[in-house]
Amino acid sequence: MDDRTDRLVSRARSVIPGGAQTGLRAQAYELGDIAFEAAEGATLTTVAGESLTDYHLAFGPVLLGHGHEAVDAAAKAAIDSGVLYGAATTELEVEVAERLVDLLPSVELVNFCNSGSEATYHAIRLARAHTGNEKILKFEGCYHGWHDYVDVSVYPPPAELDERNRSTDAGPELDPYPESDGMLSAAVDSTVVVPFNDPDALRAAMERHGDDLAGVILEPVPHSVGCLRPTDPFLDALEAETDARDVPLVFDEVITGFRHSAHGMQAELDVTPDLTCVAKAMGNGYPVAAVGGRADLLAQAGGDHESGVVISGTYSGSPMGLAAARETLDIVEAEDVPERVGALGDRYREGLGDLLDDHGIEGRVVGYGSIFSVQFGVTGEPRDYGDVAGLDGDRFREFAAGMRERGHFFTPNPYKRHHLSLAHTDDHLAAYLDDADEVLAGLSA
Ligand SMILES: Cc1ncc(COP(=O)(O)O)c(C=O)c1O
Incomplete structure (x- = not known):
């Protein structure tokens, strides 16, 4: 636990409903108290001095990377x-x-x-x-x-x-x-x-x-x-x-x-x-x-x-x-950004899909271009909300928590998505897949 984070989040809770500007932003607290003070490229810095690779990108806008x-x-x-x-x-x-x-x-x-x-x-x-x-x-x-x-x-x-x-x-x-x-x-x-x-x-x-x-x-x-x-x-x-x-x-x-x-x-x-x-x-x-x-x-x-x-x-x-x-x-x-970042998205989807298979975990990786989501407990191509609604949210939150501990940030909301930017690289991909491998191996049965 970090004192500065604790103090800041507790001050936030005393003057801002739920301690965040929206209910969806407050969901980040499900991964533990956290507050941010800088963002550069694909990296977020917390007030505790932690560096996290940002797959949230503020729900998507930051396509070229932070601080372009x-x-x-x-x-x-x-x-x-x-x-x-x-x-x-x-x-x-x-x-x-x-x-x-x-x-x-x-x-x-x-x-x-x-x-x-x-x-x-x-x-x-x-x-x-x-x-x-x-x-x-x-x-x-x-x-x-x-x-x-x-x-x-x-x-x-x-x-x-x-x-x-x-x-x-x-x-x-x-x-x-x-x-x-x-x-x-x-x-x-x-x-x-x-x-x-x-x-x-x-x-x-x-x-x-x-x-x-x-x-x-x-x-x-x-x-x-x-x-x-x-x-x-x-x-x-x-x-x-x-x-x-x-x-x-x-x-x-x-x-x-x-x-x-x-x-x-x-x-x-x-x-x-x-x-x-x-x-x-x-x-x-x-x-x-x-x-x-x-x-x-x-x-x-x-x-x-x-x-x-x-x-x-x-x-x-x-x-x-x-x-x-x-x-x-x-x-x-x-700079053909959608095509370039989209191609990186393909590599994330492929790598993560392989990991689910390797670990025999029921789930799927869905997405398009520079966006992807891992959804546990559901399989096949989703066609409508009914095909998504049965996903295993607890397992996703466990995955998000394990990834956050290893330096990768995304919202623990199981319906949401990872976003990539021009600042994400194959090195980020390799680190993500390495850590996902470990987290998936440890997911509770
Ligand atoms: C598809 C879509 N439409 C509209 C909105 C609303 O946009 P804003 O949050 O900027 O009001 C969002 C926000 O996430 C969205 O994803």
């Missing part, structure tokens, strides 16, 4: 020129908007904001205004932020899954599960939930609610539950159903955007969404996000604040975030 010199220099230069203007526009804002229009195949107009939740909120308001409808269709296991419009059926309790899935008279539709106390029931009741990767369920729900639907939102690769890969029939049904009914299709690319491809997951999957939300890897850790999409949808927000759709935010388009984004996006594209 060029990105930080760009952000600092922007601050030196002026922190916030809050009227009309700036050249930087125009340049980054042009960049997103250029990079993301479906995007014609762009609005900036500061977080993924804001981006999905704006997207849904635009979709509701366009259709005049209120219902939103989402998929079980997809996370789109903390607001009432979407924080539904992300991690419904596994124990209630069967009962819940069958308690509705609406065929394969699922009962919406509010993820938080205090949510507006009207928002929850306006959410139609179907399983991911189930084209028949999607068609049935579209048939049933099509005239009342404002939009369909999904993570194109749901990483909120590790990794679900969308099947072609599912993607075909998504495009066909939303096109036929003029219901905006919203791609939440908050995790996938720029991490899996400089042109978004939409380019990889060859799907053209109507609205796209990006955040995280766009700014390498700086707070910057955007909603973009079809010109007629976004143009609804181009009014005079008294007509059309209100999109607002004092800090939207902050020069610091945008300067970081401009530099990050340049590097992502020029």
